[in-house]
Amino acid sequence: MRYCVDCIWEKFNVPLKRFIMKRVENEEDADDILQEVFIKIHNNVGGLMDHSKIHVWIYSITRNTIIDHYRKNNKKYEILELPEDIESFTEKESSYNLEIAHCLKNMVNTLPDIYKQAIILTEFKNMTQKELSEKMGISLPGAKSRVQRGRKKLKEMLLDCCCLEMDRRGNIVDYKHKSDECKYC
Known part of the structure; x- marks a missing residue:
């Protein structure tokens, strides 16, 4: 099965932007991250083996791109930390x-x-x-x-x-x- 990147964009761009905005400091960074995410999707969608897991795959790419953003900018951001309170x-x-x-x-x-x-x-x-x-x-x-x-x-x-x-x-x-x-x- 082959995916249409435009169709993925239509389905995921708004929810991904919201997902990213909850995790970054400003909208410009969120837009940059969203663009990187879709570049990664475009470059790698052909290698997706289990097409039923595209949603999980896309959100994993997004999460990892957010982490990369913070690492690249030498900022501390612990996405997975469970807070004390x-x-x-x-x-x-x-x-x-x-x-x-x-x-x-x-x-x-x-x-x-x-x-x-x-x-x-x-x-x-x-x-x-x-x-x-x-x-x-x-x-x-x-x-x-x-x-x-x-x-x-x-x-x-x-x-x-x-x-x-x-x-x-x-x-x-x-x-x-x-x-x-x-x-x-």
């Missing part, structure tokens, strides 16, 4: 996302130390996997493996704990604990 989220954020975020934070704390450290440094502190390998004194494939295994363990813990229903953007629209005695939430 819930009030730092805007009211528009789903309460389900907040509740699951608390669960994930507790789950990260129960990971074996090598995976916990890898997840905190890469996901919460925006360290690249290469930087992680240098900091921990391990090979790059070893660092990648730790991050991947840590993510896998978190996913397993979350799916063991809860049944999740997500919208097409990956936001949690409903969830249910599988047990009344969840040790994470």
Whole structure:
């Protein structure tokens, strides 16, 4: 299946701009990032293997482009950090996302130390996997493996704990604990 980049633009440009604007300081930066995103989409859409995941693929490109923007400008911005206090989220954020975020934070704390450290440094502190390998004194494939295994363990813990229903953007629209005695939430 071949995608029409113009069709992707029509469908995604407005929601992506909103997504970016929530994460950058000004509209000019948001426009630059949006342009970079669509250049990446245009250059890589032919290699997309699972066409049913185009939405996730596009938002992953967008998220990574935002991170690149902050790294390029030597700014600290921790996209994935879970805040200490819930009030730092805007009211528009789903309460389900907040509740699951608390669960994930507790789950990260129960990971074996090598995976916990890898997840905190890469996901919460925006360290690249290469930087992680240098900091921990391990090979790059070893660092990648730790991050991947840590993510896998978190996913397993979350799916063991809860049944999740997500919208097409990956936001949690409903969830249910599988047990009344969840040790994470």
